Amino acid sequence: MIKKGQLAWEYLENYRRQALPLLDEFFHTQKEEAKKVGKLPVESLNYFHDLCRRGKFIRGTFITLGYRLGGGTEKKKILLPSLAIEFFHTAILIHDDIMDEDNLRRGIKTAHTYFADYARKTKIPRPEHFGLSQAITLADTGFYLSWQLLLESSFPPYLKLKAGQELAKYISRLTYGQMLDITNETSLTTNLPEPAAAGETLKRILKIFRYKTAEYTGSLPLILGYILAGGEEKIEALYNYGLAFGWIFQIVDDLLGIFGQQEKLGKPLGSDLVQAKKTILVYYLLESGRQDLLNQLRELLGKETITPVDLEKAKQLFQDSAAYAKAQQLSQTYLQKGLEIIPQLSSHPTDQDLLKSFLYLVLEREK
């Protein structure tokens, strides 16, 4: 049986196959630059290179998809600037992992953990602080390498500029969303909101999802590619399609964080519970008003480690409260919204199929 996300998956794989050699080449040049400064910068780029390669490349793929929808035909030319969003994404994850105190990312150590271990091995004092400092700085490197990729690509200056303006605007807004997310996490353990405030909470959660994930995962890369192709009139529709995609992405992310498979997730299952994150699952459990289940949830949130038994308990809680089902339902709502927008984006059946397939792909991400 061919899955509905198959077409998008092939498109993504094709992108990755073409983009990776360019990514490797860019890093090669950068490492030569870094070598002039010192060994540690090269070491740091080696880590960043590895982390970058391990990404899903959805955002980069979306830049090429947006380019295609804008009528762009130079498939090779769009590859290099498309990597800008992958670099940015990898960099912001490094900062994110510091805030979330995660140890695992994309199947390898998070940057601050990696460099703390590096310090231990090379007898640098205060390894934790060294790891933190290195990770903060390496992400900053990633931001500016991302700009290099975009601005040095071979597109007309006014198009690169327009794309750059969008990028700067979206990412500033993303950081505002990130700030909300920080308060959200840190305030949940002690302040589990009352079910009465649930409606307000859903709005708040979806707002965080929008600014922190959906816009820059879905809308932004599509729009960047579209702009680089010289497109103008479909930006709003692209924004809305991308937003629907991004919302599904985040909802599925929350589901996978509990119901997914460790080896495919690339980060520890249940880490959302450790960080007491206000995920969509937690929200729907709150909304259920089931005091007994709520109390059991409270016991799990903010624990230092989540055992397999804890994880099973959490799954049970989210199933019993219908939180799991409701979250899936919400993703279906966004699927419908996304599907409805597609005719505005293209009248070509193959493009439409591809756009549909991407919505299914993100929905079907492996559990």
Added chain:
Amino acid sequence: MIKKGQLAWEYLENYRRQALPLLDEFFHTQKEEAKKVGKLPVESLNYFHDLCRRGKFIRGTFITLGYRLGGGTEKKKILLPSLAIEFFHTAILIHDDIMDEDNLRRGIKTAHTYFADYARKTKIPRPEHFGLSQAITLADTGFYLSWQLLLESSFPPYLKLKAGQELAKYISRLTYGQMLDITNETSLTTNLPEPAAAGETLKRILKIFRYKTAEYTGSLPLILGYILAGGEEKIEALYNYGLAFGWIFQIVDDLLGIFGQQEKLGKPLGSDLVQAKKTILVYYLLESGRQDLLNQLRELLGKETITPVDLEKAKQLFQDSAAYAKAQQLSQTYLQKGLEIIPQLSSHPTDQDLLKSFLYLVLEREK
């Protein structure tokens, strides 16, 4: 008696007077944007706005100076993009202060300290971690607002693009320098190098100074302004003049960190000792080979707090070892280098006077 830096000082003050209203206006617009996301982003921008305003504005001034040297005449138009470097600078200082664990910056609390206190006041759990997370994110905001300022300014796309490419390249390199600096600090307390390795160490210190401070304080802003004016042929000379300026800037910074005045410094005196930074003073004390003084220095490096008595002791050590005199001598060497380049930059006596005056200004920074 008119100081030799007087002319530059007036130029700087004039810049600040004209730029501040634009800075305020930009923040006003941004806060409206941030308000749509939430209260905390606005709160964060309020802090960033304040911190930004308290800067010395040397880098922003240098953009207008570079613009002038490139023949640019639209003095109003250059103001907005010139603030891009001030935003970047303020942002990178926020990350820097996390790494240095400083509490005071430009006379107010550092970002991570400010937000940790904010968390305590508003009963957000784990205030230190909240402060860290907020500070990391706020600096990221600053980076992207900086890009907005540059890319949205009203210069021709190809010039903004060329400036943007330079900016991205220089800042990537700056982060490599920052990485070296991190190792440098963390390795000094336990590993005070032997005097034999002193020559190697000076080269290393000057390299860190170059990438971490000199290039982006002196060369980069001059070149950015020059590019925006459409200039091309003087980039190398600007680079060299800026580098000389930047080196003096960092040497004087190291001197002021010990010999300066608390209220004018905006950060605690002696904090370089607390962080065991390999400053130029420490280097020259090492180079002196005076084992007795070295041992006394070891006692001060890495102390949790530096008392006024410690500070006096440090001053004495740096004077007795001639480190203070040698550092001043080194800054004089760079002054000469800077002065020699000036004729390549302009044949106008007023421009030449201004360029001279800036070298003296940075040398005369108040102790």
